[in-house]
Amino acid sequence: MVRIGVVGSISTDFVVEASRRPEQGETVFGDSFETSFGGKGANQAVASARLGADVSIIGAVGDDEFANRLVTNLQNENINTDAVQNVSGVPSGSAIITLVERDNSIIYVAGANDEVKPEDISKELVKSFDIMLVQNETPVETIEQLIDMCNEVDTPIILNPAPAREMSEAYIAKVDYLTPNESEFKVLFPGETMENILQKNPNKIIVTLGAEGAVFFDGKSHQWIPAVDVLDVVDTTGAGDTFNGALAFGVASGLALEESVQFANLAGSLSITKKGAQAGMPTLEMMREHKKFNTKWKFGGEK
Template sequence: MPKITVAGSISTDFVVETDKRPSVGETVEGRTFTTSFGGKGANQAIAAARAGAETTMLGAVGDDIFGEKLVMNFEENEVDSSCVERVTQSSGSAFITLSKGDNSIIYIPGANNSYSPAMIDKVLKGTHIIQESDMVLVQNEIPEETVNYLIRTCNKLNIPVLLNPAPARKLGNKLIEQVTLLTPNESEFDILFPEMDLNKAVESYPNKLIVTLGSNGVVFHDGQEIQFIPAHKVKNVVDTTGAGDTFNGAFAYAYSSGLSIKDSIRFGNAAASLSIQKNGAQEGAPSLEQIKSVI
């Protein structure tokens, strides 16, 4: 069982489903309102754990009722939350509008913005969690200095690190060199590599840059040629929220288990295809048995 450590955001999702998104100044009637657990870091940790990884979460929650429930959710999903920090501010939250199968999101970092390099050092000095990881996953919903510090640290320790650069922000060449895998979606790719076309970019970063294209699949360069891995066809798309996070968590499990990048992408695609057939960023993350049933 691979050991995966995820450092990232932990949030509560407040989800409204509506037939029509309101224009500026307009009020429309929604169909449903629900709350669920989210945050890109937490989503990826849950996805990795359900796929079969021994998973540890690093991050911060607030000293409110939402923070208590977020930690309990990790325990219920067999994710080690012993290193999740409690800070004196509100927990992170996201307000999600679902309409016709697609989503738009307003994200409020809250406690996630408190997760600092000092908290990474606390984990490094007090435990061997990071040092014993087969892979570390990190995203951009925690402070940039913390993300960069973790990447540099993993690079020094020779620990594979997967950066899912969401939301997108500029990356220096040195940082790109230090990550093992980089998994932007199409819009994030455009921000990271504004002067490069897709084929040129993946060719420049073989076996590192993996670009997810939603229903159009995934593309990367294997060192010899460009590889395109098609997405699984899904007839009934219910909710795309968290699909990318499910892909990343499942991909990390597969890659850390010894599968090739190509086969790990297929595994991640299968997991993502199952996730979008259920509501919620985490509720749809499938088990290992479910993923194997559709590969």
């Protein structure tokens, strides 16, 4: 069983569905409201765990009414939460999500996720994982120390740079895999073409393209991996997180990068058939049943 460590956010999603987004100063009627479990760190941890990985998460929750539910949800997904701390005096993280025509926009409030500190992560813990997964919903100094530690102990790391923020060339060079979407790519590499940046970073930068799939450069040519068509699109909120959790699982299982991206694309496509970031995340058994599953993909010592 592959061991995946996730450093990242743990939050509650407050989801409003409406026919359109309000203009500035305008109030519009919504069609529905619900809460669900979220946070990019938690989502990616759940995605990996559903596929069968042994997952541990390093993060923080507040001292509010959401904290225990957030941790219990992770434990119910068989995720180790020993490194999740309760921080007094701050709320748990939250995201306000608006769904319009099955697509989303998000306002993120960090809360306790800003309290995940560099000292919460040890080299011994990082070394115990087959791969690490991190996003941009925890402090920069924590992310940079994690990247440095992964380099020191030779643990591969995937950085999903969401939400988008500038990043130094030095730390881009240190990560093994960088997975921006198109808008995040523009923040990371302003004024640069995707073709040029991918060629300079072979087998490192995988740009997710939503319904168009994903693309990377393998050292010889650009590899465009198409998304899997899904008839019943319900909610795209967790698609990117599912992609990253599945990518980590594929890479840690020994799949080639192209195979890992194909596998992650399939998982991300299947995840959008249910409402809520985590609700639609598939198990490995569910993926095996899909016609696009490649029976040559082997996981966890399979032959």
